[in-house]
Amino acid sequence: MSKPFDLYRAVWRWHFYAGLLVLPFLITLSITGALYLFHDELDALIHADLKRVAVQEVTQPPASLVSAALDTHPGTAVKYTSPPTPESSAEITVTTPEGERLAVYVNPYTAEVLGSLDDRGTVMWTVRYLHSFKYFGSTARKVIEIAAGWSILLVLTGIYLWWPRGKGNGGVVSVRGKPKSRVFWRDLHAVLGVFVGGFLVFLAITGMPWSGVWGAQVNEWANGNNFGYPSGVRVEVPMSNAYLSDQGTTSWSLEQAQMPESTPPPTPTPRIGLNNAVAAFEQLGLQQGYAVNLPNSAAGVYTGSIYPDDLSQQRVIHLDPYSGEPLVDMSYADYGPLGRWLEFGINVHMGQEFGLVNQLFLLAVCLAIILLAVSAAVMWWKRRPSGAMGVPPLPTDKRVFRGLIAILVVGGIIFPLVGASLIVMLLIDWLLVQRLQERRLAKQAA
16 A cells, blocks of 8 residues: 555544534534624624613713612622713623622613623623533533644644545535435535635634633733733833732633722722713723723722723723822723734634624525534444444554654644643544454454
8 A cells, every 4th residue: 555545544643533522612612602703683683671771862871770780780880881882771780699790771861770691691602601611611621622622633634635635526616426425415415515614723723722721821921920910001100919800800811810999098088989080081082882990999990891892992901090090001002913913813803803794704605514513423423334433544654743743743742731631632542443343343353
């Protein structure tokens, strides 16, 4: 048997393993990702009774909206979110005496309380948590890093298997046969895979920043050790041990950013209050739909933040609660080069960077990935021997594995969790699968 054919078998084997591990996750991530692309539109539709109001001429002061929310749901107000559009309600986040966090929706024109949900209790927040595996704890979330790394391996090995090598258009750019035949599903899988593969790699890489190990390390590297803020941002003020991400949604680049502290005046001085803080944030140019985290201690600050679809409008401002002066003021332009690149990739990943075109294109990609996974399952089912898993056969010359394993090792060093999973898979293949296959072949030869 020729060496090229041996290499083909080795690559095919690892393509099979990658698919075995990744395809169930790809289907789940594609379904939840496709839904979340339209999170604003779907939430506005599903929760219209809470989020939509009739436009009137005069709005009520933010402090009045907070008071109305607390009258209906007693507790401590921790965040005020301004209406993103004239037709939108304001959202007040309240911590109840029992420790629950509620999102209370208030009509900004009449101060009428429209209702409440658990904080981040909308349908689309549920979808987002399913997409990120956040529902299943920090350990389960690390699976995303493993799945992303194996997805890249899946695409690279798939491209090698698809490569024409002088054959015709069948399975290269065209699909032969009919749905009843295996060749139809093989060609559909190959052609669809080569067209969607690059986008799958892009989604895998831009999803990596949220991973448990690699994402946290790259975040620290990209944003330096300047209290979690990108280098160049002035943070010459006292810092607390609290993180901006503890207060609510933030950008990836600021997940490790610490909250500044104010210095209370020597004589008792009242805070500027929410109305004045909101006026200051709007004067500084925060786009509507911004959130204001309220001070929770004498040294606490007012934090205004906005992470809209337009990256250039991303901004976080911490205000001194006594003087109203900005302590830290930063925007997307202040991120380092790597941070800006990753934020751009994340924004495209979420369907936000190019508007409706971005959403519809990624919806098509998600549907194509689901079809890719289904075609792989059908193709495997039609090919597998009765009573066996149908793992592709071993190469005659096992030395061809050396170069392939070297490539896997390099990838494992870059992505540690992926590397650990590769070692586990190598051991399973060597200690279990290969021996079962050799035993099966020996029985057939006897």
